[in-house]
Amino acid sequence: MEEEFDGYVTATPYTHVYYPESSPAFLQLATFNRSVPFPSSRPLRYLELGYGNGISLNIHAAASPGNYWGADINVAHAATANSLAAASGSGLRALTSSFEELLERPDLPQFDVITALGVWSWVSDANRKTIVELLRRNLVEGGLFCMSSIALPGFGELVPLQRLLRLNLKSDAIPGTIFEKLDTGIDLAMALQKAGSRFLAEDSFAGRKLMTMKTADRAYLVHEYLHEHWKPTLFADTASQLQTAGLQFVGCARPLDQFDELNFRPEALELLASVDDPWLRETARDFLRSGHVRHDVYIKRNEALQGQALSRPALDLEFVLCVPTSMARARNITTPVAKLGFGMPPFRDILDALGEGPLRSWRLDELIGRVSAGGIGEKELLRALMILIDAEIVAPAQPAARVVEAAAACSRLNADILRRSLTDGRIQALASPVTGGGVTVSRIQQLCLLALRQGAGSPKQLAEFAWKAIDASSDDRPEDRPTAAHVLREVLYFSQRLPHLTALKLADDV
Ligand SMILES: C[S@@+](CC[C@H](N)C(=O)[O-])C[C@H]1O[C@@H](n2cnc3c(N)ncnc32)[C@H](O)[C@@H]1O
Numbered sequence: 001m002e003e004e005f006d007g008y009v010t011a012t013p014y015t016h017v018y019y020p021e022s023s024p025a026f027l028q029l030a031t032f033n034r035s036v037p038f039p040s041s042r043p044l045r046y047l048e049l050g051y052g053n054g055i056s057l058n059i060h061a062a063a064s065p066g067n068y069w070g071a072d073i074n075v076a077h078a079a080t081a082n083s084l085a086a087a088s089g090s091g092l093r094a095l096t097s098s099f100e101e102l103l104e105r106p107d108l109p110q111f112d113v114i115t116a117l118g119v120w121s122w123v124s125d126a127n128r129k130t131i132v133e134l135l136r137r138n139l140v141e142g143g144l145f146c147m148s149s150i151a152l153p154g155f156g157e158l159v160p161l162q163r164l165l166r167l168n169l170k171s172d173a174i175p176g177t178i179f180e181k182l183d184t185g186i187d188l189a190m191a192l193q194k195a196g197s198r199f200l201a202e203d204s205f206a207g208r209k210l211m212t213m214k215t216a217d218r219a220y221l222v223h224e225y226l227h228e229h230w231k232p233t234l235f236a237d238t239a240s241q242l243q244t245a246g247l248q249f250v251g252c253a254r255p256l257d258q259f260d261e262l263n264f265r266p267e268a269l270e271l272l273a274s275v276d277d278p279w280l281r282e283t284a285r286d287f288l289r290s291g292h293v294r295h296d297v298y299i300k301r302n303e304a305l306q307g308q309a310l311s312r313p314a315l316d317l318e319f320v321l322c323v324p325t326s327m328a329r330a331r332n333i334t335t336p337v338a339k340l341g342f343g344m345p346p347f348r349d350i351l352d353a354l355g356e357g358p359l360r361s362w363r364l365d366e367l368i369g370r371v372s373a374g375g376i377g378e379k380e381l382l383r384a385l386m387i388l389i390d391a392e393i394v395a396p397a398q399p400a401a402r403v404v405e406a407a408a409a410c411s412r413l414n415a416d417i418l419r420r421s422l423t424d425g426r427i428q429a430l431a432s433p434v435t436g437g438g439v440t441v442s443r444i445q446q447l448c449l450l451a452l453r454q455g456a457g458s459p460k461q462l463a464e465f466a467w468k469a470i471d472a473s474s475d476d477r478p479e480d481r482p483t484a485a486h487v488l489r490e491v492l493y494f495s496q497r498l499p500h501l502t503a504l505k506l507a508d509d510v
Contacts, residue, residue, distance in 0.1 A: 003178075005073045005098065006124050007228030009169075011178045013076045014052035014118075014223045018429035021253040021295045022048070022056060022115040022146045023437035024064040025396040029386065030297045031144065032317070033258050034251045036305060039112035039143055043067050047111045047138070049102075049131060050119040052223075054081025054094050055427055056438065061090035062409035064398070064436040067109070071097040087416035088431075090409045099123075099130040103137070114139050115146040117295070120238070121155075124229040128241065135300070136245035145242070145298040146253055154291035155232035157205040162230050164189055169226050179218050182226065186213050205291050235286055235294065236279040246300045249282065253295035255386035262335045262387070264288055289336075318361040318397035319385055322439055322504065324496045325355035328393045342393070346376040346384045354394065359503035361397035361434065395435035395504075406433035407505060414506060421446040422469050432504040439504055444482065444490035445497070449507055463491045 003011045020026050024046070028038045044066035051057045051070035058081060061068035068090065072078060081094035095102070102108060114135060120128060135145055150158075168174060168185035176184065189210050193200040200207045213221060239249050252258050260269055268288050275281040286292065299305070321328070328351050332341040342351065353370040354362055362370075367385075368378055376384075388394035398406070410431040417427050425443030432439045441449075444466050451465035466487055482490075501507040 004228075006127060008073070008123055009178065009222055009226050010074045012219060012222055013074060013080070015217055015219045016053050016055050016080075016426035016428075017220075018059060018427070018438040018440070019056045019117055020392075020437055021148070022117055023060050024066075024113065025398070025436045026253060026255075026389075027113060027144055027146055027297060029255065029317075029389070029396055030251055030253050030258065031299070033386070034305070036250050036299055037142065039140070041112055041140075044113060045109060045111045045140075046113045047071070047115070049099060049114065049116040049134070050123075051077065051081055051094060052118070053077050054084060054092075055429070056117075057081065057094065058084040058088060058090065058092060058413060059429060059431040059438040060436075061085070061092040062088045062413040063406050063431040063433055063438070065090070065402070065405050065409070068092040069109075069111070070094045071099060071102040073098050084413060084416060088409045088413035090413070099127055099134065103130055103134055108138055110140045110143075111138055112140055112143045113146070114143070117146070117148045118223065120147050121150045121231055121233065122223070122227050122229065127229075132241055132245045135242065135247060139245070139247075139300050141246075141300055141302070143300050144250070145247055145300070146295070147298070148253075148293055148295045149238055150232045151238075151286045151292065151294050152232045152234045153287060154205070154289060158209060158291065159232070160199055161189060161206045161210060162225050165225050166228065166230070178222060178226075182218060182221055186210070186221075190214075209291070235283045239279050239282070239298075242298055246302065247298040248301055248305055249278065250297040250299050250305070253297050255390040256333075256335065257295070258386065259383060260285075262338055262340075265337055316399075317364045318399070319354065319364070319367065319389075319394050320361045320397040320434055320503065321351065321354040321359065321393070322395050322435075322500055323393055324500065325351045327493070327496070328388075331391065331393070333387065333391055340387065342388070342391075345374060346371065346380055347388065349374045349376060350381065350384055350388065351393070359499055392440055395432070395437065395439065397434055398436040402436065403433045403505070406431075406436065410505065411508060418446050418450050421450065423473050425470075425473070430506045432506055434504045439506065441501070441506065442490060444487055445494045445501075448491060448494040449501070452507070459488075459491050459495060462494065463487055466491065 024044055031038045046066050046068045048057045048070040051072045054070060057070045075096055078094055078096040085092040085094055165185040168188060169181045174181060174184055189200060193207055200210055256262060272281055272284060275284055329343040329348060332339060349371045353367055368381060371381055385394055410433045414430045417430060420427060421443050428440060428442055429438035430441045447466040447469050448462045451462045456462055456465050
């Protein structure tokens with residue numbers, strides 16, 4: 001295998017993590033929250049640029065049916081993505097192709113949605129230009145572009161550390177595989193930290209990032225930090241480049257990022273509100289955060305966007321609870337300015353409503369009727385739902401007809417993912433026809449689903465089945481191996497969660 005393609009490391013594959021931000025369901029919520037129309041064509045025409053192992057792309061293709069394409073330069077990625085696509089029968093076309101080759105394909109159709117997560121800030125200027133040209137030619141008017149990027153000024157502090165790791169990788173004087181060179185680079189930076197480098201001091205942004213590197217997933221670190229063209233950019237510069245393809249910024253793809261009051265202090269909110277120019281305001285937001293990976297949604301549209309904050313909720317949106325109410329109520333999240341406990345109103349009331357009676361999807365208007373007695377208004381309800389979605393406690397749900405349409409491909413894909421969990425625990429999500437996206441299901445929970453299918457019943461039998469599989473897998477790093485106590489906890493959690501997995505149609509045949 002070639003070691004690099006135009007400065008992008010291809011010597012080792014990326015992680016198998018599922019990212020919900022680019023799911024049609026999340027994109028619909030992001031556009032809805034800014035009163036922007038979601039592309040209405042069905043089947044949805046969807047292209048992912050740089051799909052990695054194709055975990056997210058396969059899950060979306062199965063769970064939210066449409067005409068899905070993907071392009072990635074790495075042949076190992078294409079092999080994994082295509083084997084999952086063959087299992088699900090979703091019709092996904094996961095091409096082994098560079099962006100440039102893709103642009104030249106005469107059969108490349110028009111798309112309603114194009115996504116590029118983990119790509120923009122990690123590829124060369126020439127590739128960024130190719131992406132812009134693809135958007136200009138192949139994204140329909142009204143179509144959406146979802147992308148992630150690392151922004152200035154926060155990530156600017158990391159430039160010297162990234163260059164150091166890259167220099168170490170390219171040095172002929174340092175032998176070793178890609179992972180060994182990653183390690184020697186991190187070791188050198190750590191030695192510099194200990195020797196008094198103020199750029200890498202423990203309380204600096206770069207120093208803090210460095211300290212997380214020793215235990216982080218190494219496939220992730222290679223793809224995050226070792227490329228030649230790693231480049232944080234100012235939001236306004238990215239928006240200006242995308243404008244040349246007719247794109248306008250809509251808003252953030254991650255639910256929590258869509259609410260400034262959860263991220264900034266009152267004086268910062270006042271300051272941001274006083275900045276009229278949208279690019280300047282969005283760029284200013286990045287000055288208030290340190291090292292935040294942006295997940296943004298753009299729309300291709302000639303007219304200026306009028307929609308600002310949500311005016312009136314779409315009452316036919318649906319939501320479903322993904323975890324037991326008692327577990328959800330015990331949790332909380334900490335944002336830069338707030339600590340929100342899910343055992344308190346309005347979260348408590350919403351969780352109680354969603355968990356009431358036989359588990360099912362709830363329409364927004366039903367939920368409004370259910371929680372309004374507690375004094376919770378529509379906007380507060382919707383905001384709380386978005387926070388619970390960000391925490392993976394609640395998920396948006398698809399209309400019943402689409403659940404039926406997606407069921408068979410999801411079931412086949414999930415059977416393949418469960419089969420893989422016997423020997424390797426890297427895919428920790430299953431495709432839900434109910435949510436139209438992926439739901440996090442740990443390897444031990446997946447093994448429990450398999451054990452149930454094979455007739456196991458008691459927690460002891462489930463735990464024994466899981467242990468046998470974990471023991472037989474050779475790819476685990478010793479430090480990643482779960483302890484007996486962890487396995488038991490997960491098995492007990494699984495038993496409580498099973499009704500939810502069933503409601504999400506992840507456990508149909510157990
Ligand atoms: C960090 S991964 C992101 C994977 C996936 N989007 C995800 O979020 O899981 C970036 C991907 O872009 C691909 N890539 C980089 N440069 C490319 C190019 N010029 N043409 C096609 N794919 C490219 C890499 O092989 C890699 O799989």
